[in-house]
Amino acid sequence: MEQFLKTAKKLMPTIATLPSKEKNRILREMANALRENKARILKENTKDVERAKEQNLQESMIERLWLDEKRIDAMATSLQEIAALKEPVGRVLEGWVNDDGLRIEKVSVPIGVVAVIYESRPNVTSDVGGLCFKSGNIAILKGGKEAEYSNQIIATILQEVLLKNNLPKEIISLLPDSSREGVAKLITMDAYVDLIVPRGGEALISYISKNSSIPVVKHDKGLCHTYIHEDACIDSAIKIAINAKCQRPGVCNAMETLIVDKNIAKTIMPKLYESFRANGTLLKGDKETLEIIPVAPISYEDYDTEYLANILNLKIVDGVDEAIEHIREFGSGHSEAIATENYTVAEYFLDQIDAACVYINASTRFTDGSVFGFGAEVGISTNKLHARGPMGINELTTYKFKIYGSGQIRS
Amino acid sequence: MEQFLKTAKKLMPTIATLPSKEKNRILREMANALRENKARILKENTKDVERAKEQNLQESMIERLWLDEKRIDAMATSLQEIAALKEPVGRVLEGWVNDDGLRIEKVSVPIGVVAVIYESRPNVTSDVGGLCFKSGNIAILKGGKEAEYSNQIIATILQEVLLKNNLPKEIISLLPDSSREGVAKLITMDAYVDLIVPRGGEALISYISKNSSIPVVKHDKGLCHTYIHEDACIDSAIKIAINAKCQRPGVCNAMETLIVDKNIAKTIMPKLYESFRANGTLLKGDKETLEIIPVAPISYEDYDTEYLANILNLKIVDGVDEAIEHIREFGSGHSEAIATENYTVAEYFLDQIDAACVYINASTRFTDGSVFGFGAEVGISTNKLHARGPMGINELTTYKFKIYGSGQIRS
Secondary structure, rough: OOHHHHHHHHHHHHHHHOHHHHHHHHHHHHHHHHHHOHHHHHHHHHHHHHHHHOOOOOOOHHHHHOOOOHHHHHHHHHHHHHHHHHOOOOOOOEEEEOOOOOEEEEEEOOOOOEEOOOOOOOOOHHHHHHHHHHHHOOEEEEOHHHHHHHHHHHHHHHHHHHHHHHOOOHHEEEOOOOOOOHHHOOOOOOOOEEEEEEOOOOHHHHHHHHHHOOOOOOOOOOOOOEEOOOOOOOOHHHHHHHHHHHHOOOOOOOEEEEEEEHHHHHHHHHHHHHHHHEEEEEEEEEEHHHHHOOOOOOOOHHHHOOOOEEEEEEEOOOHHHHHHHHHHHHOOOEEEEEEEEHHHHHHHHHHHOOOOOEEEEEEEEOHHHHHHOOOOOOOOEEOOOOEEEEEOOHHEEEEEEEEEEEEEEEO | OOOHHHHHHHHHHHHHHHHHHHHHHHHHHHHHHHHHOOHHHHHHHHHHHHHHHHHHOOHHHHHHHOOOHHHHHHHHHHHHHHHHHOOOOOOOEEEOOOOOOEEEEEEEEOOOEEEEEEOOOOOOHHHHHHHHOOOOOEEEEOOOOOHHHHHHHHHHHHHHHHHOOOHHHHEEEEOOOHHHHHHHOOOOOOOOOEEEEOOOHHHHHHHHHHHHHOOOOEEEEOOEEEEEEEOHHHHHHHHHHHHHHHOOOOOOOOOOEEEEHHHHHHHHHHHHHHHHHHHOOOOEOOOHHHHHOOOOEHHHHHHHOOOOOEEEEEEEOHHHHHHHHHHHOOOOOOOEEEEEHHHHHHHHHHHHOOOOOOEEEEHHHHHHHHHHHHOOOOOOOOOOOOOEEEOOHHEEEEEEEEEEEEEEEEO
């Protein structure tokens, strides 16, 4: 693996300085290649799906794994959209002339070698491969064992396009050893790899954070809250709460706990009860909630659980400060929302909550790179540094200072 | 220690939302307190210096450790300068309205709990304490054992000012257990600490990078090069080279290897030899250099050594590509320079070299937060992510997205 990574690192300048027009043309060729090779992709994907069925994997996992012509078209379209994104490399982020007359420019540059670890969905292979390529990075991809055949054929097709364009295929490649030991080895190779992006289960992410000598931008769980303040517009707040929980419960920006102000609890709880029941939500509530509506009693662990399912915790609080305190204790710093018409309370909540995305009067479900307008996303970072929240193509760059002198020496 | 860090973490909102005017007033009070307590500081500093002498520490280390009234005044002035810096928290970095009509603002916010590990100079205690305070962070400071008494009294004086202003003293504190075991424990406390900044020796930094479960922004060595291209203005190039090596050899932005183009070697090498000898520089050269001037022969290890002393490697190359190749092999990604009047070669060098700071026609010695115009600096980051190169007060912030809705739900 060391030799493989050494080779990858050596190719950095080749891809880092490739002109934008070239990169976009090649991305569009990759999109065409995916469309033209649907039969090859489907054949390999069938192997993964059949094995998954034999191994009795969860229905939801097989659903994510499985490809058809429409899904391959979507992967191709995604590559075309990446080609259409504004060039992320070479943006002048700041520029000034210092006291010595040095002209200093802070310019975006590729990070270098980026390793992404992910699960199930084979489209991540082409999405992340394309994003890394466009941002001038070498991509090392490590998909899930369950999608082995699909990821391999997708990577091979992208590599065929690279080779046709006289570029080394190692610019986008799968990690040669995709076993647990392979990952353990990878995260110590700080001489060759500049960034590790783990997307997946908590255990994997925690293991990588603890053991990696390479910087990690993690895509961890979302334990999101919505707080309905006493001055909220009740109808709007209910719609926001229903959307945050029920529109797609299995994702990280879905709400897990709804916090309601005690001064409106008696009015709003019965309405919430009715709306959530109509949406098939399993409700759990604290003591105060149970006095108003007949829901299951809650435990401390429930507040700390990312359900990824249509289950919701209900909690009644005495004012915004108690709501904030609860969110500080249980929130994962992903997305938090308040529903209120009170200006001062809204601004206070925005300032006091330490999360990647803090909403007034909107559903937490909007935390998403493409919804934000970033185009395809690498994921949603729960890191505080480098990239926080939706991670788009610009977050696959870092910067350097270019300094234009005219013979200056320091005195 | 866990209890101590838990308390620190809890105080985050207190300092994160303190108004700028308050913070600046308190920083100026801290400056005054340092000036008023010179006697107390000198008394403790004497203990450190005496112990250092007893233990026969290096003269240079004692020089860095030692304080007098002037040095304490400089520490106070530095705090006043931090007070005068533009507020780093609450900057709107970007803002737009998305397709759904959500108003999205990307706003700078404090990182949270920042631990800084450093050596010798006691002024780092007040500098970094002041920078963290101004940027709304909790500062955990871990100075060197050799400056124990000095760091303790400086921290105590800053804390006295915090207490006088009804703020908890834990906002700026020394790590309670400053032993090796204390640091080992600290770097696993990712639940409470958001960032570790190690400044110091290679072994310390490598240990922390490998073992920390907390994001690290390292301040590693500088192995810097200057390349004199055949189209360089010879006089200017010699001045730049002398400055880069001799003006202050013991710092990270000083040059270690001077690369000279073979087409001008015969002309420039004798002049360089004369100038460097006049500055007392010990010169080492490759085979080609030895054919022109009588210097010591170089080894592979020399190219890989950060001398931090008035010693210089000389190497002759056949064109810009060989120079770039050498820098890629041995450079530490800190600061690299080219001297040339050739536009195309200069731009090529700027693009091809992957370092925090890349210079045309200027000394690498300019890599410095205050020279860049950032004010006091946390240090010079050799990380590629979050902060690269001179790390000013803005790099002690991260960002969050504030999203202003009007009842939006996702469809």
